[in-house]
Amino acid sequence: MKTKNLLTITDIAKCYNNSEISIRIVLERIGDKWSMIVLLLLDEHGTIRFHEFDKIIHGISQKVLSNTLKALETDGLIDRKAYPVVPPKVEYTLTDLGRGLIPPVKTLIDWACEHSVDIVAARKNHNLNQGKF
């Protein structure tokens, strides 16, 4: 049997002059439930305070919001500025690095908004063929 000359994911990544780690790092950071949304909102608003996020992102809990912001900050995508006042005031903004991530993310979202209908249709169709529903 002739074996195809298969490229591994590492090979592909090497074409991009980098290892598969790069891909994983970014996927793990922004592939979660809220990170992309936080980044997009910051891009729209410029600056957002903690309790503002809490209000405008429907369904996120304070704990998870806190975790998400902390992770994004740790990875240099957003900036946290705390004012020494009472009650506390903390402002979040995009860093340059985070701002750079916006275009690729938007490209993805553009596709999502155009094609999520197709995905849902395919899903429905597939389930019909499987006799579900």
Place this chain on the structure above:
Amino acid sequence: MKTKNLLTITDIAKCYNNSEISIRIVLERIGDKWSMIVLLLLDEHGTIRFHEFDKIIHGISQKVLSNTLKALETDGLIDRKAYPVVPPKVEYTLTDLGRGLIPPVKTLIDWACEHSVDIVAARKNHNLNQGKF
């Protein structure tokens, strides 16, 4: 106190003439550990058989590979063609829908390969400042 006129994620999505559901649908599909990698490999190779995936994707288990492929097929991103032979032969390819997803995904990966270094550096720096390590 003057309240800012904050845009919710729904508002933002509406600018794209679509609901936040679109975003979530796509994020949930390709935000997992392996989907993007499978799509990229299919884009590179055109056609891949099950056990070929098994070999070229380092670290994926047969169960998870099976789940991933099934999910991508259900959502119309890849095509599964089974030949009635023994031992079995099954070929996976991208659908038109799946092929369309490649450019946005690559845009993201390009960014990842360029900037994962910055993320890692930020992470290290942050941990140093926190006195960790």
Place this chain on the structure above:
DNA sequence: TCAGTTACTTACCTATGGGTTAGTTAGATT
């Protein structure tokens, strides 16, 4: 007859993401 091949499933387990609710801090305001 028995091993080999391919594409899976099945049973099982663990780590983790994310949710809920309640508590804390500390000065400003009433």
Place this chain on the structure above:
DNA sequence: AATCTAACTAACCCATAGGTAAGTAACTGA
């Protein structure tokens, strides 16, 4: 003295993603 506010943290729980190991189906070739 009591209450309010903003930004969290802590304790707890559950569902699920993903991993391991083993099994199955069904024909081929030795």
